[in-house]
Amino acid sequence: MDRQRYALLGWPVSHSVSPQMQEAGFRALGIDAVYEPIACPPAKLDHTVQRLIHDRYQGWNITVPLKYDIIPCLDVVDPDAARAGSVNTVRNLGGALHGYSTDGYGLARSVEEAFGLTIADCRFTFWGTGGAARATSTYFAAKGAKAIVLVNRTLDRAIDLADAIRASNPQCRVSAFSPDSVDLLEKAIGKTDVIIQATSIGLRPEDPIAIPSPLIACCPNFLDMIYHPTAALHEAKRLGCNTADGRGMLLYQGVRSLALWTDRDPPVEAMRRALDQALEHR
Numbered sequence: 044m045d046r047q048r049y050a051l052l053g054w055p056v057s058h059s060v061s062p063q064m065q066e067a068g069f070r071a072l073g074i075d076a077v078y079e080p081i082a083c084p085p086a087k088l089d090h091t092v093q094r095l096i097h098d099r100y101q102g103w104n105i106t107v108p109l110k111y112d113i114i115p116c117l118d119v120v121d122p123d124a125a126r127a128g129s130v131n132t133v134r135n136l137g138g139a140l141h142g143y144s145t146d147g148y149g150l151a152r153s154v155e156e157a158f159g160l161t162i163a164d165c166r167f168t169f170w171g172t173g174g175a176a177r178a179t180s181t182y183f184a185a186k187g188a189k190a191i192v193l194v195n196r197t198l199d200r201a202i203d204l205a206d207a208i209r210a211s212n213p214q215c216r217v218s219a220f221s222p223d224s225v226d227l228l229e230k231a232i233g234k235t236d237v238i239i240q241a242t243s244i245g246l247r248p249e250d251p252i253a254i255p256s257p258l259i260a261c262c263p264n265f266l267d268m269i270y271h272p273t274a275a276l277h278e279a280k281r282l283g284c285n286t287a288d289g290r291g292m293l294l295y296q297g298v299r300s301l302a303l304w305t306d307r308d309p310p311v312e313a314m315r316r317a318l319d320q321a322l323e324h325r
């Protein structure tokens with residue numbers, strides 16, 4: 044059988060460690076496959092997708108800023124992805140493109156593994172309501188999360204997301220706040236089980252901490268979506284919280300993509316080792 048072809052489309056993509064992680068997964072499953080990063084400016088997305096179909100790529104991942112733009116190119120959109128308004132995994136079934144969002148699954152597995160919690164039993168704070176928070180908080184609500192507190196610098200964005208979550212999950216208590224409402228936030232966050240740091244603050248070493256320390260301290264568990272240890276993560280540790288970085292989310296979203304492409308049980312530990320090595324050598 045010919046070597047299978049997979050890809051990652053993004054703009055940029057050169058920083059990504061998904062190629063090392065996915066190729067390790069394919070190797071451990073005994074599948075002869077290549078996974079290529081393809082830099083794709085938004086204006087060239089249609090053209091690139093047509094080329095991937097023509098060249099018989101079996102599937103691909105999509106990263107920033109194309110996770111929303113890809114949707115009109117698809118034939119079928121999975122319900123989780125439709126709710127999230129975001130697709131990060133495409134499966135090419137003979138030219139028919141099926142789109143999925145695996146970010147919610149990735150974060151859920153990471154929360155379960157890091158803190159021993161089940162999504163359906165818990166309440167969550169998402170600090171930041173950009174694309175990643177939207178994809179994951181809608182998934183958490185659909186999986187039965189009891190309450191979701193949304194905090195965002197641009198309050199309208201948090202309110203929009205709260206409305207969207209409520210519309211399809213009446214069982215989930217959702218509230219939206221500006222970061223300035225410190226007293227109200229202390230009460231609301233104090234009732235949640237995990238704070239998810241979902242802003243892009245912390246990507247650069249000189250970045251400040253997005254969340255005030257007294258608010259970090261009022262929740263027992265803290266997860267930063269950024270996959271290197273940030274100042275916020277160190278602060279949460281110092282304050283006595285259980286902590287996790289975004290590595291687990293990155294791992295498990297990739298694990299779920301591989302399962303969708305191959306219909307096989309993914310080799311999680313081989314992928315974890317490859318991811319850890321790739322991040323260490325960056």
Ligand code: NDP
Nearest residue numbers: 171172173174175176196197200241242243268289292293
């Ligand atoms: P977006 O650009 O869609 O959203 C960015 C978020 O950060 C918004 O809520 C934005 O607020 C907030 N923000 C940015 N700058 C500031 C600032 N100076 N002050 C306050 N708030 C700010 O990004 P994504 O949602 O795609 O990604 C968010 C984070 O999650 C990133 O760090 C990314 O690396 C990480 N991530 C990790 C993944 C993993 O697998 N571990 C997967 C995907 C993302 P506003 O709306 O007001 O602009």
